[in-house]
Amino acid sequence: MQSQDVAPRPAAEAVDPVVDVERAEAALVEHYPRLVRLAYLVLPPSLGRNRRVVTAHSLIQRALPRGRAASAPAIPAQSTGREGDPGYAFLRLRVLTTALEAGLPLRRLAWPKRSQLPPLLPQIWGLRLFPRSGGADELALDQRLSALSGPARAAYVLRGLEKLPDGEVRDVLAAAGVEDVDEALEEADAVPAQYALLDSPEFDPCSLQARPTDLMRRRQHTKAALAAGAALLVCGALLGMPGEGWGPDGPAAPSYAQNPAAEAALDPAQLTKVPALAWQSAARTDFSVWPARGDLADDSALLRRALAVWARPGEKVTVSATPGTPSGGPSGAPQLLYAGDVDNARVVILYDGLRIARYAEPLDGTDGAALDFSRVDNATRAEAGAVVLSRADGNVRYLMAPWVKKAAERDLLKPGAGAMDLTVTDGVTSPMASPATQQTGACSSWNALQVTDSTGTRLLTDLAELVPARLTTGRPGATKDVSGTQALHTWAPYSCWLGAMRSAGVRTVNAWAYARQALPDGTGAADWVCSRAETWRGGGERVLAQFRTPGATHAAVAAKAQNVPACGARDPHVLAGVLWKAQAGSWYLLAAGAGDTESIRATGGVRGSSEGSLLAVRAKQGAQAELQGTLESGRSIDGLK
Template identity: 35%
Template sequence: MLDDRDRPSDGREDLEAALVLHYSRLVRIAYLALPPEGDRHGRVLAAHAIVQRTLPGSGGRLDPRRRRLGEAYGDSYAILRTAVIRAALRGNRRLRVLHTPYVWGLRLFPLGGGSEEMQMDAALRAMNTTARIAYVLLALEDLNAEQTKAVLKRAGAGGIPGAMSAARRLLAEQPAEVLGSSEFDPCTLRTRPTDLARRRRRTRAVLGGGAAAVAVALAAVIGFGGSGPGFADALGGAADAGGSGGSGGSGGSGGSIGSGSVAGAANAASQTPIRVAADAWRTSARIDFGVWPARGADGASGTLVGQALEAWTAPHADVLRLGPGASDAPPVLPVHVLYNGRLDGASVALLYDTTRLARYTVPDHPGAADPVRLDVVRADDSDVTSAGAVVLRSTPAGDRWLVAPWVNTVAVRDLRAPDALARPSVFPDGVTPTVPRPAVSTCGVWPVLQMQSSPQIAEHHTFLLADLTEGGGVTGTHLTYTPPPKTGPAQSPREGTGPDALVAEARVVCGLGPLQGRDVKQINTWSFAQQTLPANQGLATWVCLRADDWTGAGTSTGVFLPPAVRVPAAVTGTETGGKSCTRFDQNVVAQTRWRGPDGRTYLLVAGSRHVVKLGVADASGAVHAPAPAPDHTAATPMPDAAAASSSAVGVLDTGETLRAFHP
């Protein structure tokens, strides 16, 4: 409650003094009351413009029916507050002709708060202007209900009863003190430069056309011109500095470019998100996220997209979640809109800036389990499979995926049941029904998406994507398979949808739990060797499980698959950070202990196709003479303790030695 407000007399001097004394308070009210469209830069400028133009002679107007300002409403502060509220209620009709302060070369943002502030901002955006103002008067101005109704009535508001009900509900849900946060303070600001390269190109274009320019760079000049942009333009991006903020008004105190309308239009175009045509992928030689169309019921609305761009440009630390290797830099403009709509009790916007995906989620009822969040992950070097689908929304029930436009069919397959048929799924507007996430702790089921591309992409091309993100990631993990070696050239990875691949993946999938949260781009299950076990106990398979992240890093894990399907797979060792089991390093040696039916312990060793000899190094490191291994495997009986302390060594056909992965 303000207790130091000026008491009016009869003249302008009292109003001017009140304006100076309570300027920051009035600007905060204007900022909170303004329509939520657009970005914070435009709202900041418009809020200052409203307050600075409330006095007669400044371009604003108090109620002309009042002959004596002090007699009309009470004190000077109340008069100014009512004028500010009236200007905000008039919306874009008033703001289109309201000249905002000039800002050149900079973007202005409030300092930002945390999750509570983001939840409050989302709640205010969901209310109409009258309800927002009612809440501000109750919470920030500490007025009672009758006083709030009186102020709204004097300001010419409509729908006051409904607005009061909405404001009271929000007041019961959200703490009033949040409005005092720096998130809602348009007078304490931080700055960012505009796109300097784009501004230089724009300036050169203007100068080349013969227009006169005043050399003002990276400076904010506050003033009012005769033809500055309105709030609607500012929110649309035309008020971006370095070509924003006005088109050469004669009354402005700051310099302006004579052809500012051309510069403003160019800047607005650069800020406008790209929406790709639905059939762009059909004629593109590059198939990735860049040819996804914009989908979602709200695809034509820019409000949520504007909020997402704000959150991406000046992110909150407790709202932003960066995927491994993803940069926290502002987006490369203009961005692509991939989705903009509502899903499972939240508004969701999915954006792409050629190297990253940003998913902005605003739940209807944000909380600790379902907060407002911005997920930014790497998406560079995506292709027909890694850009085949993304997770739009994760809830306790599972994931809703957005499928690429080149996907013809979608089915859900349980990797733990390789013989079961995949269940076909519908995906209207590209969005799947809820797909349960893997039961990592029990490994009872492991659902994945099985998708088939259009024949225009590849004939009979079916691939798998899994969610390894602990219910919070964006991109899926592409699953591939490399079959056991044969005579001739080495085999290449293929899609993990064949019968052999599904059987192998069913046995190794339970070991994928540790990969959760790593933002894995692809996992290849490589059966690099097969071995007939001693005492005719069947054919075992040696696997290298290669997991590659979007960052380019990865891990290689050796897995031993006994002949009996019900016998669990055994991890034989892991290499972190190397390139083993990739096309850049196709040589690998692995080992494990195995107990035969007669109780004897064997050290089983296997190598990839270029391993021609296999040996064993004891605990001291001494290597016994390696023996030829025509089938790239060996089984050496030895005491259990010796087998545990021994290390396998392989000799390649080049003479180079190779050590086994360590557990």
């Protein structure tokens, strides 16, 4: 969330109030490019580059004093520079004050300030103006500045562009009406002091590029524009006043289609709303029998915006979809699963038989709408147990299936620690820690969602998608949910590698302990586990063969592959190897296959063979070997790479 700009209070007099027009005009002409650049940098980036350019010029052109001081000399002394020039100081303060005012939100019951409205002049019809693009450093700085509040941007620009020391920055900000100057300076400190970049063409609103706006559509929409203008004249008294609310279609792109079927799909009255207890008598238990929940399930305006954005998301809408998930509009009226306030957003969850779609908009303002998709076709009861409602501050909230009796949070790395119950209100869980953004190298915990219904208990994990992935264990083709003590201990050393499965459209992840091998130096036995992630789209499967020595907290990845049938229901076999160093310093090639492996042979940098499913051969550090196994059926298999 971007910081909110601070409302200026009436400005204190930081410069001599007696400044004659001629002196101010001289400073304006001499330093016009500098003042426009100052205004452009302080204006909120949410205005867009074209409007920031036009607004910056407009603010400078309205910055002159309205009258002439009585004591002003007829011919003012010529300025030798910005330092010590009261005319420039006066203009800079006026520009800074109005630029900060322009970033304030419009209030429904208060008259807007002139700087908050689009500028009357200058105006150029049919063209968009924006500064020339800079390099990657300028773009990164612009993104950092856009995350600051208006006063913090002003502090940064006064330091970098005006070369003012902090004492003078404090005086200017206080005179411009900033209430908490210390907070603005502290916030500006978070941005690296790349002040030289402020002189880049990226931030020069006087050196511009011009592009057409709607050149291809201008003629065909002239009549529509005239009709819209007439409607605005009739309704101007109501629609012309500034407001903070959404339009009927929210942040959706304009619609030019006259397709009755498409328009019908946007009608909130056509949404499917399943009764609360329908799932108890339904022949199937999946997302299609979820009831409509949430305190805004009857908010037609919100539902209309969600449907319109799904059909045609606007430029400011952030759209994401898991691999293999189409992001186009619904073919008909979808099913409503949830609509309500969650954390700092209004959230709508919809389902069209193939996808879950989540629309989210901020509670305050009209910036930051998001639309996310996840494929869920052919979901079973076990996989349709939860949907992610929101992620905030490292936590996640879920919307639970109506058949879930109990929800809890469990740390996979601590299988003996027990589960912590979650509160569920109208299907929505209390927040729990999410591993979705956790880095693999810093993995000290991995929290999973534990759900219990009439069929048993299972674990689901957040992999940065709308639908959490189901965790299972056991030989492929005979897997079971992770619930018992043995299954939990099987998963514990391998949980942190779930991070490698994030954002891949994962449906289930299975951990199969397929072999246990005595170490050649007699220090114990190592475990071999194969983890396989199945996806909703039926492709892109990821397979990891992992090796864990006695006493190790985490496992090491011995081999990995993608889009292979190994370790899956179609091919429940696996063979992998690893170079291992004994405590005495000797190196070995260790390899293991599943129980029905009859023999293993190593070639290349390490040569050796063994009867059975285990191989241990002396090797040199860094040696490369090729593995091949033979199954009891006579079929040959290659080792995972």
